[in-house]
Amino acid sequence: MRLPGFIDSHLHVLGIGYFESIVDLSQCQSIEDLINLLKKYTNRPMIIGRGWNQDQFSEKRMVSKNDLNEVSKDIPIMVTRVCGHVIAVNDKMLELANIHDKSKQILGGHFDYESGIFSEKALSLIHRVIPKPNKELLKEYFLLADKILIKNGITAVASDDFCVFENSYEEIIEVLKELYDQGLMKVKITEQVNLPLDKLKDFIAKGYVRKQIHPKFKMGPLKILADGSLGGRTAALLEDYSDSPNEKGILTYTDEELFDLIHLADIHGMDTTIHAIGDLTTKQAIQTIAKSMKISHRYEHAHAIIHAQLTRSHQIPLMEKYNIGAIVQPIFINTDIKIIEDRLGYRTNDVYLFKSMYNKIRLGFSTDAPIEPVNPFYNIYTAMTYKSIKYPNEKSLNENQCFTLKEALDSYTVNNLDFIYQDQLDSNDYILIDKDIYHISTEEIKDIKVLKTFIDGEEVFSTN
Ligand SMILES: [Zn+2]
Incomplete structure:
Protein backbone atom coordinates (compact mmCIF):
# COMPACT_ATOMS: atom_id res chain seq x y z
CA MET A 1 0.00 0.00 0.00
CA HIS A 12 22.67 13.01 11.71
CA VAL A 13 23.01 12.10 8.03
CA LEU A 14 26.80 12.36 8.04
CA GLY A 15 26.91 10.40 11.30
CA ILE A 16 24.82 7.60 9.80
CA GLY A 17 27.22 7.29 6.87
CA TYR A 18 30.30 7.41 9.06
CA PHE A 19 28.85 4.81 11.42
CA GLU A 20 28.21 2.53 8.44
CA SER A 21 31.80 2.85 7.26
CA ILE A 22 33.21 1.66 10.57
CA VAL A 23 33.75 -2.10 10.83
CA ASP A 24 30.98 -3.55 12.99
CA LEU A 25 32.58 -5.96 15.50
CA SER A 26 29.49 -6.46 17.64
CA GLN A 27 28.83 -9.98 16.37
CA CYS A 28 32.36 -11.32 17.04
CA GLN A 29 32.24 -14.28 19.42
CA SER A 30 36.00 -14.52 19.84
CA ILE A 31 39.17 -12.52 19.33
CA GLU A 32 39.97 -14.87 16.47
CA ASP A 33 36.66 -13.81 14.82
CA LEU A 34 37.59 -10.20 15.29
CA ILE A 35 41.04 -10.63 13.74
CA ASN A 36 39.61 -12.46 10.73
CA LEU A 37 36.94 -9.82 10.20
CA LEU A 38 39.42 -6.93 10.40
CA LYS A 39 41.74 -8.66 7.90
CA LYS A 40 39.05 -8.12 5.24
CA TYR A 41 39.62 -4.37 5.46
CA THR A 42 43.38 -4.22 4.96
CA ASN A 43 42.84 -2.37 1.67
CA ARG A 44 41.95 0.72 3.73
CA PRO A 45 44.56 3.34 4.73
CA MET A 46 43.33 3.09 8.35
CA ILE A 47 41.00 0.54 9.97
CA ILE A 48 38.45 1.68 12.51
CA GLY A 49 36.10 -0.76 14.19
CA ARG A 50 33.48 -0.60 16.91
CA GLY A 51 31.29 -2.72 19.14
CA TRP A 52 33.55 -5.46 20.55
CA ASN A 53 32.71 -6.86 23.96
CA GLN A 54 35.06 -9.15 25.86
CA ASP A 55 32.17 -10.69 27.84
CA GLN A 56 31.02 -12.09 24.50
CA PHE A 57 34.44 -13.52 23.55
CA SER A 58 35.28 -17.17 24.24
CA GLU A 59 38.71 -15.92 25.43
CA LYS A 60 36.99 -13.61 27.99
CA ARG A 61 39.69 -10.97 27.66
CA MET A 62 40.03 -7.52 26.10
CA VAL A 63 41.42 -7.01 22.61
CA SER A 64 45.12 -6.13 22.76
CA LYS A 65 47.81 -4.50 20.65
CA ASN A 66 49.23 -7.90 19.71
CA ASP A 67 45.89 -9.11 18.34
CA LEU A 68 45.68 -6.03 16.15
CA ASN A 69 49.32 -6.31 15.06
CA GLU A 70 48.33 -9.71 13.70
CA VAL A 71 45.83 -7.97 11.42
CA SER A 72 48.42 -5.50 10.16
CA LYS A 73 51.71 -3.98 11.20
CA ASP A 74 51.57 -1.30 8.49
CA ILE A 75 48.03 0.05 8.74
CA PRO A 76 46.96 1.97 11.86
CA ILE A 77 44.06 0.22 13.60
CA MET A 78 41.69 1.39 16.32
CA VAL A 79 38.79 -0.68 17.67
CA THR A 80 36.30 0.76 20.13
CA ARG A 81 34.58 -1.31 22.82
CA VAL A 82 30.76 -1.47 22.75
CA CYS A 83 30.51 1.17 25.52
CA GLY A 84 32.53 3.74 23.56
CA HIS A 85 34.78 4.47 26.54
CA VAL A 86 37.59 1.97 25.84
CA ILE A 87 39.69 1.43 22.72
CA ALA A 88 42.49 -0.87 21.63
CA VAL A 89 45.08 0.13 19.01
CA ASN A 90 47.99 -1.55 17.21
CA ASP A 91 51.66 -0.51 17.16
CA LYS A 92 51.26 1.44 13.93
CA MET A 93 48.55 3.59 15.53
CA LEU A 94 50.70 4.15 18.64
CA GLU A 95 53.53 5.25 16.36
CA LEU A 96 51.22 7.62 14.47
CA ALA A 97 50.00 9.10 17.77
CA ASN A 98 53.58 9.35 18.99
CA ILE A 99 52.87 7.29 22.12
CA HIS A 100 55.72 5.30 23.62
CA ASP A 101 56.33 3.49 26.90
CA LYS A 102 57.40 6.69 28.65
CA SER A 103 54.54 8.90 27.41
CA LYS A 104 52.69 10.84 30.10
CA GLN A 105 49.24 9.74 31.27
CA ILE A 106 46.37 12.15 30.74
CA LEU A 107 44.07 13.46 33.49
CA GLY A 108 40.70 11.71 33.57
CA GLY A 109 41.92 8.80 31.50
CA HIS A 110 44.43 5.97 31.26
CA PHE A 111 46.44 4.09 28.65
CA ASP A 112 48.61 1.01 28.79
CA TYR A 113 51.41 0.97 26.22
CA GLU A 114 51.98 -2.77 26.53
CA SER A 115 48.39 -3.79 25.83
CA GLY A 116 47.50 -0.83 23.57
CA ILE A 117 44.33 -0.20 25.60
CA PHE A 118 43.10 3.34 26.24
CA SER A 119 40.18 4.49 28.37
CA GLU A 120 38.09 7.62 28.98
CA LYS A 121 39.90 10.93 28.30
CA ALA A 122 43.02 9.12 27.06
CA LEU A 123 41.00 8.27 23.93
CA SER A 124 41.71 11.79 22.73
CA LEU A 125 45.42 10.90 22.34
CA ILE A 126 44.39 8.59 19.51
CA HIS A 127 41.31 10.44 18.23
CA ARG A 128 43.36 13.56 17.47
CA VAL A 129 45.50 11.74 14.90
CA ILE A 130 42.57 10.35 12.96
CA PRO A 131 42.51 12.63 9.93
CA LYS A 132 39.39 14.61 9.15
CA PRO A 133 37.77 13.15 6.05
ZN1 LIG B 1 21.20 14.21 17.82
Whole structure:
Protein backbone atom coordinates (compact mmCIF):
# COMPACT_ATOMS: atom_id res chain seq x y z
CA MET A 1 0.00 0.00 0.00
CA ARG A 2 0.99 3.63 -0.51
CA LEU A 3 1.94 6.07 2.30
CA PRO A 4 3.44 9.56 2.23
CA GLY A 5 7.24 9.56 2.58
CA PHE A 6 8.37 9.87 6.19
CA ILE A 7 10.01 13.03 7.51
CA ASP A 8 12.58 12.52 10.28
CA SER A 9 12.97 15.84 12.10
CA HIS A 10 16.26 15.16 13.86
CA LEU A 11 19.09 12.86 12.90
CA HIS A 12 22.67 13.01 11.71
CA VAL A 13 23.01 12.10 8.03
CA LEU A 14 26.80 12.36 8.04
CA GLY A 15 26.91 10.40 11.30
CA ILE A 16 24.82 7.60 9.80
CA GLY A 17 27.22 7.29 6.87
CA TYR A 18 30.30 7.41 9.06
CA PHE A 19 28.85 4.81 11.42
CA GLU A 20 28.21 2.53 8.44
CA SER A 21 31.80 2.85 7.26
CA ILE A 22 33.21 1.66 10.57
CA VAL A 23 33.75 -2.10 10.83
CA ASP A 24 30.98 -3.55 12.99
CA LEU A 25 32.58 -5.96 15.50
CA SER A 26 29.49 -6.46 17.64
CA GLN A 27 28.83 -9.98 16.37
CA CYS A 28 32.36 -11.32 17.04
CA GLN A 29 32.24 -14.28 19.42
CA SER A 30 36.00 -14.52 19.84
CA ILE A 31 39.17 -12.52 19.33
CA GLU A 32 39.97 -14.87 16.47
CA ASP A 33 36.66 -13.81 14.82
CA LEU A 34 37.59 -10.20 15.29
CA ILE A 35 41.04 -10.63 13.74
CA ASN A 36 39.61 -12.46 10.73
CA LEU A 37 36.94 -9.82 10.20
CA LEU A 38 39.42 -6.93 10.40
CA LYS A 39 41.74 -8.66 7.90
CA LYS A 40 39.05 -8.12 5.24
CA TYR A 41 39.62 -4.37 5.46
CA THR A 42 43.38 -4.22 4.96
CA ASN A 43 42.84 -2.37 1.67
CA ARG A 44 41.95 0.72 3.73
CA PRO A 45 44.56 3.34 4.73
CA MET A 46 43.33 3.09 8.35
CA ILE A 47 41.00 0.54 9.97
CA ILE A 48 38.45 1.68 12.51
CA GLY A 49 36.10 -0.76 14.19
CA ARG A 50 33.48 -0.60 16.91
CA GLY A 51 31.29 -2.72 19.14
CA TRP A 52 33.55 -5.46 20.55
CA ASN A 53 32.71 -6.86 23.96
CA GLN A 54 35.06 -9.15 25.86
CA ASP A 55 32.17 -10.69 27.84
CA GLN A 56 31.02 -12.09 24.50
CA PHE A 57 34.44 -13.52 23.55
CA SER A 58 35.28 -17.17 24.24
CA GLU A 59 38.71 -15.92 25.43
CA LYS A 60 36.99 -13.61 27.99
CA ARG A 61 39.69 -10.97 27.66
CA MET A 62 40.03 -7.52 26.10
CA VAL A 63 41.42 -7.01 22.61
CA SER A 64 45.12 -6.13 22.76
CA LYS A 65 47.81 -4.50 20.65
CA ASN A 66 49.23 -7.90 19.71
CA ASP A 67 45.89 -9.11 18.34
CA LEU A 68 45.68 -6.03 16.15
CA ASN A 69 49.32 -6.31 15.06
CA GLU A 70 48.33 -9.71 13.70
CA VAL A 71 45.83 -7.97 11.42
CA SER A 72 48.42 -5.50 10.16
CA LYS A 73 51.71 -3.98 11.20
CA ASP A 74 51.57 -1.30 8.49
CA ILE A 75 48.03 0.05 8.74
CA PRO A 76 46.96 1.97 11.86
CA ILE A 77 44.06 0.22 13.60
CA MET A 78 41.69 1.39 16.32
CA VAL A 79 38.79 -0.68 17.67
CA THR A 80 36.30 0.76 20.13
CA ARG A 81 34.58 -1.31 22.82
CA VAL A 82 30.76 -1.47 22.75
CA CYS A 83 30.51 1.17 25.52
CA GLY A 84 32.53 3.74 23.56
CA HIS A 85 34.78 4.47 26.54
CA VAL A 86 37.59 1.97 25.84
CA ILE A 87 39.69 1.43 22.72
CA ALA A 88 42.49 -0.87 21.63
CA VAL A 89 45.08 0.13 19.01
CA ASN A 90 47.99 -1.55 17.21
CA ASP A 91 51.66 -0.51 17.16
CA LYS A 92 51.26 1.44 13.93
CA MET A 93 48.55 3.59 15.53
CA LEU A 94 50.70 4.15 18.64
CA GLU A 95 53.53 5.25 16.36
CA LEU A 96 51.22 7.62 14.47
CA ALA A 97 50.00 9.10 17.77
CA ASN A 98 53.58 9.35 18.99
CA ILE A 99 52.87 7.29 22.12
CA HIS A 100 55.72 5.30 23.62
CA ASP A 101 56.33 3.49 26.90
CA LYS A 102 57.40 6.69 28.65
CA SER A 103 54.54 8.90 27.41
CA LYS A 104 52.69 10.84 30.10
CA GLN A 105 49.24 9.74 31.27
CA ILE A 106 46.37 12.15 30.74
CA LEU A 107 44.07 13.46 33.49
CA GLY A 108 40.70 11.71 33.57
CA GLY A 109 41.92 8.80 31.50
CA HIS A 110 44.43 5.97 31.26
CA PHE A 111 46.44 4.09 28.65
CA ASP A 112 48.61 1.01 28.79
CA TYR A 113 51.41 0.97 26.22
CA GLU A 114 51.98 -2.77 26.53
CA SER A 115 48.39 -3.79 25.83
CA GLY A 116 47.50 -0.83 23.57
CA ILE A 117 44.33 -0.20 25.60
CA PHE A 118 43.10 3.34 26.24
CA SER A 119 40.18 4.49 28.37
CA GLU A 120 38.09 7.62 28.98
CA LYS A 121 39.90 10.93 28.30
CA ALA A 122 43.02 9.12 27.06
CA LEU A 123 41.00 8.27 23.93
CA SER A 124 41.71 11.79 22.73
CA LEU A 125 45.42 10.90 22.34
CA ILE A 126 44.39 8.59 19.51
CA HIS A 127 41.31 10.44 18.23
CA ARG A 128 43.36 13.56 17.47
CA VAL A 129 45.50 11.74 14.90
CA ILE A 130 42.57 10.35 12.96
CA PRO A 131 42.51 12.63 9.93
CA LYS A 132 39.39 14.61 9.15
CA PRO A 133 37.77 13.15 6.05
CA ASN A 134 38.53 14.77 2.70
CA LYS A 135 35.74 15.76 0.32
CA GLU A 136 35.66 12.39 -1.39
CA LEU A 137 35.26 10.55 1.88
CA LEU A 138 32.57 13.00 3.08
CA LYS A 139 30.67 12.30 -0.13
CA GLU A 140 31.00 8.58 0.43
CA TYR A 141 29.50 8.95 3.94
CA PHE A 142 26.60 11.11 2.73
CA LEU A 143 25.76 8.70 -0.06
CA LEU A 144 25.97 5.68 2.25
CA ALA A 145 23.49 7.41 4.58
CA ASP A 146 21.25 8.45 1.69
CA LYS A 147 20.90 4.79 0.66
CA ILE A 148 19.90 3.79 4.19
CA LEU A 149 17.36 6.60 4.49
CA ILE A 150 15.52 5.96 1.23
CA LYS A 151 15.56 2.23 1.87
CA ASN A 152 13.66 2.98 5.08
CA GLY A 153 11.10 5.21 3.38
CA ILE A 154 12.51 8.51 4.66
CA THR A 155 12.15 11.21 2.00
CA ALA A 156 13.04 14.34 3.98
CA VAL A 157 15.06 15.00 7.13
CA ALA A 158 16.30 17.73 9.42
CA SER A 159 19.94 16.85 9.99
CA ASP A 160 22.81 17.98 12.20
CA ASP A 161 26.07 17.56 10.24
CA PHE A 162 28.37 20.51 10.95
CA CYS A 163 29.98 19.17 14.12
CA VAL A 164 30.69 15.53 13.28
CA PHE A 165 34.24 16.20 12.10
CA GLU A 166 36.70 19.11 12.11
CA ASN A 167 35.69 20.12 8.58
CA SER A 168 34.31 23.66 8.22
CA TYR A 169 30.58 24.13 7.79
CA GLU A 170 31.19 25.63 4.36
CA GLU A 171 33.01 22.51 3.25
CA ILE A 172 30.03 20.38 4.32
CA ILE A 173 27.65 22.68 2.43
CA GLU A 174 29.85 22.52 -0.65
CA VAL A 175 30.06 18.73 -0.56
CA LEU A 176 26.28 18.37 -0.27
CA LYS A 177 25.65 20.96 -2.99
CA GLU A 178 27.88 19.03 -5.38
CA LEU A 179 26.11 15.77 -4.57
CA TYR A 180 22.72 17.36 -5.19
CA ASP A 181 23.85 19.12 -8.36
CA GLN A 182 25.07 15.78 -9.69
CA GLY A 183 21.73 14.20 -8.80
CA LEU A 184 23.44 11.65 -6.56
CA MET A 185 21.89 12.65 -3.24
CA LYS A 186 18.17 11.90 -3.09
CA VAL A 187 16.77 12.60 0.37
CA LYS A 188 15.83 16.23 1.12
CA ILE A 189 17.82 17.88 3.91
CA THR A 190 17.04 20.85 6.12
CA GLU A 191 20.27 21.50 7.99
CA GLN A 192 20.07 21.92 11.76
CA VAL A 193 22.90 24.38 12.00
CA ASN A 194 25.18 23.19 14.80
CA LEU A 195 27.75 25.97 15.32
CA PRO A 196 29.43 27.69 18.27
CA LEU A 197 28.82 31.43 18.77
CA ASP A 198 31.80 32.74 16.76
CA LYS A 199 31.02 30.53 13.77
CA LEU A 200 27.33 31.36 14.03
CA LYS A 201 28.22 35.04 13.67
CA ASP A 202 30.21 34.19 10.55
CA PHE A 203 27.30 32.09 9.22
CA ILE A 204 24.87 34.98 9.70
CA ALA A 205 27.26 37.58 8.25
CA LYS A 206 27.71 35.50 5.12
CA GLY A 207 23.95 35.42 4.53
CA TYR A 208 23.38 31.73 5.17
CA VAL A 209 20.29 32.13 7.40
CA ARG A 210 17.46 30.04 5.87
CA LYS A 211 19.43 29.92 2.63
CA GLN A 212 18.20 27.52 -0.04
CA ILE A 213 21.38 25.92 -1.36
CA HIS A 214 19.57 23.57 -3.76
CA PRO A 215 15.85 22.79 -4.23
CA LYS A 216 16.44 19.75 -1.97
CA PHE A 217 18.85 21.31 0.53
CA LYS A 218 18.45 24.35 2.75
CA MET A 219 19.70 25.88 5.98
CA GLY A 220 17.35 25.43 8.93
CA PRO A 221 17.33 26.35 12.63
CA LEU A 222 20.31 26.71 14.93
CA LYS A 223 21.02 23.45 16.77
CA ILE A 224 22.17 23.77 20.38
CA LEU A 225 23.38 20.93 22.60
CA ALA A 226 22.24 21.99 26.09
CA ASP A 227 22.83 18.82 28.15
CA GLY A 228 23.95 15.18 27.97
CA SER A 229 22.15 11.85 28.23
CA LEU A 230 20.09 9.86 30.70
CA GLY A 231 22.36 6.80 30.33
CA GLY A 232 25.47 8.79 31.24
CA ARG A 233 23.62 10.71 34.02
CA THR A 234 24.60 13.91 32.21
CA ALA A 235 21.03 15.05 31.45
CA ALA A 236 20.48 17.99 33.83
CA LEU A 237 17.71 17.40 36.40
CA LEU A 238 15.76 19.63 38.79
CA GLU A 239 16.23 17.01 41.50
CA ASP A 240 18.91 14.35 42.10
CA TYR A 241 19.18 11.14 40.12
CA SER A 242 17.41 8.44 42.11
CA ASP A 243 20.34 6.04 41.72
CA SER A 244 23.01 8.64 42.47
CA PRO A 245 22.27 11.05 45.32
CA ASN A 246 23.79 14.54 44.97
CA GLU A 247 24.08 14.09 41.22
CA LYS A 248 21.90 16.26 38.98
CA GLY A 249 23.64 16.04 35.60
CA ILE A 250 25.30 18.82 33.65
CA LEU A 251 24.06 21.92 31.84
CA THR A 252 26.31 22.61 28.85
CA TYR A 253 25.79 26.39 29.00
CA THR A 254 25.32 29.02 31.65
CA ASP A 255 22.07 30.98 31.33
CA GLU A 256 24.00 33.90 29.80
CA GLU A 257 25.82 31.76 27.25
CA LEU A 258 22.61 30.08 26.18
CA PHE A 259 20.87 33.44 25.90
CA ASP A 260 23.67 34.83 23.70
CA LEU A 261 23.24 31.94 21.27
CA ILE A 262 19.45 31.87 21.19
CA HIS A 263 19.05 35.63 21.04
CA LEU A 264 21.60 36.10 18.26
CA ALA A 265 19.68 33.53 16.20
CA ASP A 266 16.29 34.92 17.21
CA ILE A 267 16.98 38.52 16.16
CA HIS A 268 18.19 37.25 12.78
CA GLY A 269 14.97 35.35 12.15
CA MET A 270 16.60 32.02 12.87
CA ASP A 271 14.79 29.45 14.98
CA THR A 272 16.57 27.23 17.47
CA THR A 273 16.28 23.52 18.12
CA ILE A 274 17.70 22.76 21.52
CA HIS A 275 18.87 19.32 22.62
CA ALA A 276 17.42 19.18 26.14
CA ILE A 277 16.84 15.87 27.88
CA GLY A 278 16.64 16.75 31.57
CA ASP A 279 13.80 18.76 33.15
CA LEU A 280 16.28 21.40 34.37
CA THR A 281 17.49 21.85 30.80
CA THR A 282 13.89 22.12 29.58
CA LYS A 283 13.34 24.84 32.16
CA GLN A 284 16.48 26.68 31.07
CA ALA A 285 15.51 26.43 27.39
CA ILE A 286 11.95 27.69 27.96
CA GLN A 287 13.09 30.60 30.12
CA THR A 288 15.79 31.61 27.67
CA ILE A 289 13.50 31.50 24.65
CA ALA A 290 10.88 33.50 26.60
CA LYS A 291 13.49 36.09 27.55
CA SER A 292 14.64 36.45 23.95
CA MET A 293 11.07 36.72 22.65
CA LYS A 294 10.39 39.58 25.05
CA ILE A 295 13.06 41.59 23.27
CA SER A 296 12.70 40.30 19.70
CA HIS A 297 8.87 40.21 19.66
CA ARG A 298 9.20 37.31 17.22
CA TYR A 299 6.11 35.35 18.24
CA GLU A 300 5.73 33.49 14.94
CA HIS A 301 8.63 31.09 15.26
CA ALA A 302 9.45 27.40 15.14
CA HIS A 303 11.70 27.10 18.20
CA ALA A 304 11.72 23.54 19.48
CA ILE A 305 13.21 21.26 22.09
CA ILE A 306 14.84 18.11 20.77
CA HIS A 307 14.35 14.98 22.93
CA ALA A 308 12.31 16.50 25.82
CA GLN A 309 12.39 13.05 27.39
CA LEU A 310 12.30 14.21 30.97
CA THR A 311 10.17 17.30 30.41
CA ARG A 312 7.62 17.21 33.24
CA SER A 313 3.87 17.66 33.03
CA HIS A 314 4.00 21.10 34.67
CA GLN A 315 6.34 22.33 31.93
CA ILE A 316 4.11 21.48 28.96
CA PRO A 317 1.75 24.47 29.49
CA LEU A 318 4.84 26.72 29.42
CA MET A 319 5.94 25.25 26.12
CA GLU A 320 2.42 25.90 24.87
CA LYS A 321 2.47 29.48 26.17
CA TYR A 322 5.68 30.33 24.33
CA ASN A 323 4.81 28.27 21.26
CA ILE A 324 7.78 25.92 21.68
CA GLY A 325 7.59 22.65 19.77
CA ALA A 326 9.04 19.23 20.60
CA ILE A 327 11.03 16.89 18.38
CA VAL A 328 10.85 13.53 20.16
CA GLN A 329 12.16 9.97 19.76
CA PRO A 330 9.76 7.32 21.10
CA ILE A 331 12.36 4.76 19.93
CA PHE A 332 14.63 5.84 22.82
CA ILE A 333 12.29 3.82 25.06
CA ASN A 334 13.70 0.78 23.26
CA THR A 335 17.00 1.11 25.13
CA ASP A 336 16.10 3.43 28.01
CA ILE A 337 13.35 1.16 29.38
CA LYS A 338 16.03 -0.69 31.38
CA ILE A 339 17.27 2.40 33.24
CA ILE A 340 14.37 4.86 33.51
CA GLU A 341 13.03 3.63 36.82
CA ASP A 342 16.49 3.32 38.39
CA ARG A 343 17.53 6.79 37.27
CA LEU A 344 14.28 8.61 38.00
CA GLY A 345 12.38 6.67 40.66
CA TYR A 346 9.27 8.61 41.75
CA ARG A 347 9.34 10.63 38.47
CA THR A 348 8.96 7.58 36.20
CA ASN A 349 5.30 8.27 35.36
CA ASP A 350 5.94 11.96 34.77
CA VAL A 351 8.52 11.62 31.96
CA TYR A 352 8.40 10.57 28.28
CA LEU A 353 5.14 12.53 28.12
CA PHE A 354 5.06 12.59 24.34
CA LYS A 355 1.32 12.07 23.99
CA SER A 356 0.57 14.81 26.54
CA MET A 357 2.79 17.10 24.47
CA TYR A 358 1.15 15.99 21.22
CA ASN A 359 -2.19 17.13 22.65
CA LYS A 360 -0.91 20.62 23.46
CA ILE A 361 2.02 21.63 21.24
CA ARG A 362 3.65 21.11 17.86
CA LEU A 363 5.26 17.68 18.13
CA GLY A 364 7.12 15.61 15.55
CA PHE A 365 8.90 12.24 15.56
CA SER A 366 12.53 11.56 14.78
CA THR A 367 15.12 8.88 15.50
CA ASP A 368 18.39 10.73 16.19
CA ALA A 369 20.04 8.08 13.97
CA PRO A 370 22.69 6.70 14.14
CA ILE A 371 21.96 6.72 17.90
CA GLU A 372 18.90 4.58 17.13
CA PRO A 373 18.05 2.86 13.83
CA VAL A 374 16.36 5.04 11.24
CA ASN A 375 13.49 2.55 10.66
CA PRO A 376 10.22 4.53 11.08
CA PHE A 377 8.16 1.45 11.81
CA TYR A 378 10.19 0.68 14.95
CA ASN A 379 9.56 4.23 16.09
CA ILE A 380 5.82 4.04 15.32
CA TYR A 381 5.55 0.71 17.14
CA THR A 382 7.28 2.15 20.20
CA ALA A 383 5.04 5.24 20.15
CA MET A 384 1.92 3.05 19.95
CA THR A 385 2.94 0.65 22.73
CA TYR A 386 5.59 2.42 24.84
CA LYS A 387 7.24 -1.01 24.77
CA SER A 388 10.80 -2.02 23.85
CA ILE A 389 11.59 -4.13 20.78
CA LYS A 390 15.01 -5.00 22.25
CA TYR A 391 13.52 -6.12 25.57
CA PRO A 392 10.07 -7.48 24.63
CA ASN A 393 9.46 -8.90 28.11
CA GLU A 394 9.53 -5.47 29.75
CA LYS A 395 6.07 -4.04 30.35
CA SER A 396 4.86 -0.85 28.67
CA LEU A 397 6.56 2.21 30.16
CA ASN A 398 3.32 4.19 30.30
CA GLU A 399 0.10 3.00 28.68
CA ASN A 400 -1.50 6.42 29.12
CA GLN A 401 0.97 7.94 26.68
CA CYS A 402 0.46 5.54 23.74
CA PHE A 403 -0.28 7.07 20.33
CA THR A 404 -2.95 5.83 17.94
CA LEU A 405 -1.72 4.82 14.50
CA LYS A 406 -3.09 8.00 12.94
CA GLU A 407 -1.42 10.19 15.57
CA ALA A 408 1.88 8.37 15.04
CA LEU A 409 1.72 8.69 11.25
CA ASP A 410 0.84 12.40 11.54
CA SER A 411 3.76 12.95 13.89
CA TYR A 412 6.04 11.45 11.24
CA THR A 413 4.67 13.49 8.35
CA VAL A 414 2.51 16.65 8.59
CA ASN A 415 3.55 17.47 12.15
CA ASN A 416 7.18 17.60 11.05
CA LEU A 417 6.55 20.14 8.28
CA ASP A 418 7.24 23.13 10.55
CA PHE A 419 10.62 21.66 11.42
CA ILE A 420 11.69 21.47 7.76
CA TYR A 421 10.08 24.80 6.78
CA GLN A 422 7.52 23.37 4.45
CA ASP A 423 3.79 24.26 4.17
CA GLN A 424 2.50 20.94 2.97
CA LEU A 425 3.58 17.40 2.17
CA ASP A 426 5.06 16.83 -1.28
CA SER A 427 2.54 14.51 -2.92
CA ASN A 428 5.33 13.20 -5.16
CA ASP A 429 7.29 11.95 -2.13
CA TYR A 430 5.75 8.62 -1.23
CA ILE A 431 6.47 5.00 -0.45
CA LEU A 432 4.99 1.58 -1.09
CA ILE A 433 5.01 -0.87 1.82
CA ASP A 434 4.45 -4.62 1.97
CA LYS A 435 1.46 -4.63 4.35
CA ASP A 436 -1.82 -2.79 4.84
CA ILE A 437 -0.79 -0.81 7.91
CA TYR A 438 -4.43 -0.04 8.85
CA HIS A 439 -5.47 -3.69 8.99
CA ILE A 440 -2.69 -5.47 10.81
CA SER A 441 -1.94 -5.91 14.50
CA THR A 442 0.29 -3.38 16.25
CA GLU A 443 2.87 -6.16 16.72
CA GLU A 444 3.11 -6.58 12.95
CA ILE A 445 3.74 -2.89 12.35
CA LYS A 446 7.37 -3.14 13.43
CA ASP A 447 7.99 -5.76 10.72
CA ILE A 448 6.69 -3.66 7.81
CA LYS A 449 9.13 -3.38 4.92
CA VAL A 450 9.42 -0.59 2.38
CA LEU A 451 9.11 -1.90 -1.20
CA LYS A 452 9.66 1.32 -3.13
CA THR A 453 10.48 4.94 -2.36
CA PHE A 454 9.71 7.90 -4.61
CA ILE A 455 11.10 11.43 -4.22
CA ASP A 456 9.78 14.17 -6.52
CA GLY A 457 8.14 11.34 -8.45
CA GLU A 458 11.47 9.61 -9.14
CA GLU A 459 11.80 6.00 -7.99
CA VAL A 460 14.90 6.19 -5.78
CA PHE A 461 14.62 2.81 -4.11
CA SER A 462 13.11 -0.54 -5.00
CA THR A 463 13.50 -3.96 -3.39
CA ASN A 464 13.97 -5.65 -6.74
ZN1 LIG B 1 21.20 14.21 17.82
